[in-house]
Amino acid sequence: MRRLFKFSLPVLLLGGSIVVFLWLKASQVPDQPIEAIEKTWTVTTVSAQRQSLSPTVRLYGRIESPHESHRRTAISADVQQVPVLAGTTVVPGDLLVQLDDRSLQLLLRQREGDLLEIKAQIESEKRRYAADLEALKIEKTLLQLGEKALARAEQLARTQAGSAARVDEAQYAQHAQTLAIANRQRAINDHNPRLAQLRARQQRAKALHDQVRNDLERTAVRALAPGKVTAVHVSPGDRVRAGDQLVDVFDTRLIEVRAQIPNRHLPTLRHGLSAGTDIAATANIEGRVRSLRLDRLAGKIEPGQGGVDAFFSFRGHAISIELGRTIALTIELPAKAQVIPLPATAIYGANTVYRVINNRLDRVAVQRVGEYDNGEQGSWVLVTGDAIKEGDAVLSHQLPGAVDGLKVASAPTGN
Known part of the structure; x- marks a missing residue:
């Protein structure tokens, strides 16, 4: 009996469990399906209006x-004074840098002496020429007298009233006078070439004189226009060579x-x-x-x-x-036709906006034309695109999680 109970107990427990499970399943209340409710996002929109506007x-x-100059020295000299600093405002004629000009002053006096010397030589040549012309007249007169004396000597020699020696003396005097006239004429003919040489020397000397005078003027570096100094590259006592930079200055006009x-x-x-x-x-x-x-x-x-x-x-x-x-x-920029002004916050990414159609977002691509100053509303963006129609409601702000087809409730704000 005990062995029968030992083997029948598990069977009874299993059968009881099955009965309880079937009873619980029969008495279970059926699950009610949960109805999903789609969330609606409240958004603001602007009306797309195509206009002719000037984008910015x-x-x-x-x-x-364009007139920022880097003033450089044209000579070698010592810097004597620098009365300006970086940031100094200057007017035309203001001294920027003064170089030592003593050696140039000495050289200028030397060039002036050369000019005076050549000028005196030219005056001497002119006086010599005038004297040669007067002397030529006298020598021609003397030649005529010599010819007459020779003729008389020859006539006397033929009549034996004169000697042959007198004839020789008269011929010698005639030849000597002829030679003197030739020399005088050559001196007169050489006058123009000699004068041209002197004037050429005078021009060369004047060019050297003017060059020294220009260099002397360049020792005082002055402002050429109203401006402002941007940099100073030297100090008093510096030794500068031709081409060295002194100051930088720009024309404020x-x-x-x-x-x-x-x-x-x-x-x-x-x-x-x-x-x-x-x-x-x-x-x-x-x-x-x-x-x-x-x-x-x-x-x-x-x-x-x-x-x-x-x-x-x-x-x-x-x-x-x-x-x-x-x-x-x-x-x-020049005015563009058929462009749509939108708030900058209406642009998603580089070239995307969302229209609101039947309370759903509709993603469309646009092309940015430029910015637009919309008065008190600040800077807007001008766009164009065939997908946007006149009067379309365009999402005017950044909506986190905005995707194509998202359900929204729009509250137009106009533009």
Whole structure:
């Protein structure tokens, strides 16, 4: 009996467990399905309106001057005084550097003496020429008298009233006078060449004199225009040689801004310059808005540059500003037709916006044209693209997790 109970107990327990499991399953309450509720995001939108607007481009430029001069010495001399420092404002005629001029003063007096000597030689040559002309007249008269004396001597010799010696003396006197006339005539003929040689020497001496005088003037290095000194390379007592750098100074009337133009804007700017369009720009310098205009584009792209350099000149009065300073420029490009202004926050990535269609986000690609100053609303972005239709509601802010098809509830804000 005990053995039968020992083997039947597990069977009873297993059967009881099956009965309990079947009862629990039969009495189980069926699960109710959970209905999924899609979240709706509240967003703000702007209405896409195609307009003709002037896009703006914000760039960073560097202050430069096309008339920044590096003054160098043309002579070898000692530096006597340097009355300016870096940052000194100068006007035309202000002394920048004074070189020692004593040796040049001595050389100048020597050149002046050479000129006076040659001038005296020219005057002497002219007087000699005048004297030769007068002497030639007298010598010709003496020749005529000698010829008459020879004729009388020959006549007397034929009549035996005179001697042959008298004839020889008369012939000798005639030949001597003829030779004297020839020498005098040669001296007269040589007058013009001698005078030309003296005048050539005079011109060479005058050139040397003027060269020394120019070098003497160069010992005083002066400002050529209103400007500002940017660097001083010498001090009193320094010895400088021809070509050594003295000071750097730039013309404050000729200040411009060099800025690199992205390649996508180059065709517009180049066409505007060719057509004579006034392409304006503005810059905020020390709290004051200054107006500029595009003057020209660079003719060369340096290695490593991502665009072409453009040069902007300031309108109105000269501006006092340091060379090399970096400023922000806002360039107003020629007007573009059929562009859509959107807040900068409406742009996702580089060229994506979201439309709201039937309370769903619709992702579309656009092309950025430039920025646009929308008054009190700040800087907007001008875009274009065939996918955006007139009046489309465009998401105007950055929505975390924005994806195509996301359910939203829009609250238009206009533009």
